Amino acid sequence: VRLSFCGKVHPSASAAPDGRTARKERLSEKIKSVLIYECRPVIDRELLQSLPHLKVIANSGVGVDHLDLKLISSFGVKVTNTPHAVSDSTADIGMALMLASARRLVEGNFLNSFHFAADWLGDEVTGATLGIIGMGSIGYKVAKRAKAFEMKILYHNRNQRKEEEEQAVGARYCEKMEDLLQQSDFVILVVNLTPQTHKLIGKRELELMKPTATLINISRGAVVDHDALVEALQNGIIKAAALDVTNPEPLPRDHPLLKLKNIIITPHIGTATVQATRMMTEEAVANIQAVLNGLPIPSEVIPQ
Numbered sequence: 035v036r037l038s039f040c041g042k043v044h045p046s047a048s049a050a051p052d053g054r055t056a057r058k059e060r061l062s063e064k065i066k067s068v069l070i071y072e073c074r075p076v077i078d079r080e081l082l083q084s085l086p087h088l089k090v091i092a093n094s095g096v097g098v099d100h101l102d103l104k105l106i107s108s109f110g111v112k113v114t115n116t117p118h119a120v121s122d123s124t125a126d127i128g129m130a131l132m133l134a135s136a137r138r139l140v141e142g143n144f145l146n147s148f149h150f151a152a153d154w155l156g157d158e159v160t161g162a163t164l165g166i167i168g169m170g171s172i173g174y175k176v177a178k179r180a181k182a183f184e185m186k187i188l189y190h191n192r193n194q195r196k197e198e199e200e201q202a203v204g205a206r207y208c209e210k211m212e213d214l215l216q217q218s219d220f221v222i223l224v225v226n227l228t229p230q231t232h233k234l235i236g237k238r239e240l241e242l243m244k245p246t247a248t249l250i251n252i253s254r255g256a257v258v259d260h261d262a263l264v265e266a267l268q269n270g271i272i273k274a275a276a277l278d279v280t281n282p283e284p285l286p287r288d289h290p291l292l293k294l295k296n297i298i299i300t301p302h303i304g305t306a307t308v309q310a311t312r313m314m315t316e317e318a319v320a321n322i323q324a325v326l327n328g329l330p331i332p333s334e335v336i337p338q
């Protein structure tokens with residue numbers, strides 16, 4: 035028996051009235067798989083203990099930073115994700131944010147269309163330098179798109195140089211992230227959130243960027259120190275930012291980032307397309323079926 039859900043798993047569920055508790059216990063005995071969508075439920079020890087037959091948590095999306103992989107694995111439960119389904123839609127949102135920021139589309143949207151903005155100037159991305167931090171599958175898709183826009187491409191990867199990808203898109207590898215930050219007109223973050231990438235971009239890194247540069251984040255909000263970003267945007271340390279992810283999500287209404295003009299913030303919609311959602315579901319279901327049938331798992335996430 036499999037049960038899939040995409041709601042918040044609320045710890046207080048165990049304190050529900052008796053009838054509901056009994057029903058929950060009956061269900062717990064049967065649950066063998068959990069399919070997670072964007073809602074990022076808290077999967078903690080208490081929940082895992084209450085699901086003794088659980089075999090797999092199938093994450094719909096690539097990032098699993100919201101899951102305690104070691105804890106889950108200690109219960110003999112597998113975690114899977116959907117890396118193939120998300121790369122095109124996430125790369126697209128990166129390009130959309132870069133173009134929207136460069137051409138000031140969001141600001142322009144509020145202008146009366148009959149009003150001629152005489153002093154209106156944006157920037158072209160053609161010929162500009164894009165620095166990609168994290169050349170995984172999404173980073174590579176961003177690079178392919180940037181090549182079509184005739185951009186110069188730099189990239190930095192913490193672990194490995196990607197020579198094949200480099201040649202295919204004419205990208206230049208920067209061993210030091212600092213070099214990429216200093217040379218890029220647009221810097222896009224495409225890394226996983228790990229202890230090593232937490233606040234990867236802080237005051238020092240922002241100060242290394244050009245005052246004319248734009249920071250784009252399509253990875254996780256916590257990769258950027260938000261206080262440092264507010265300061266950099268307020269003081270012209272960098273020109274603009276475009277974020278699909280923030281920390282927390284959503285930002286509180288009075289957050290200083292929401293008061294700035296030189297920023298675009300979208301609500302973590304990188305994979306929110308009809309096509310990606312369908313593919314994520316298909317990939318997740320294939321993962322679940324493989325685990326339950328003891329077959330090779332297409333996309334298992336192994337705790338490091």
Ligand SMILES: O=C(O)[C@H](O)CO
Pocket residue numbers: 072094095096097098120304305
């Ligand atoms: O991790 C991902 O794939 C997206 O950010 C959706 O959560």
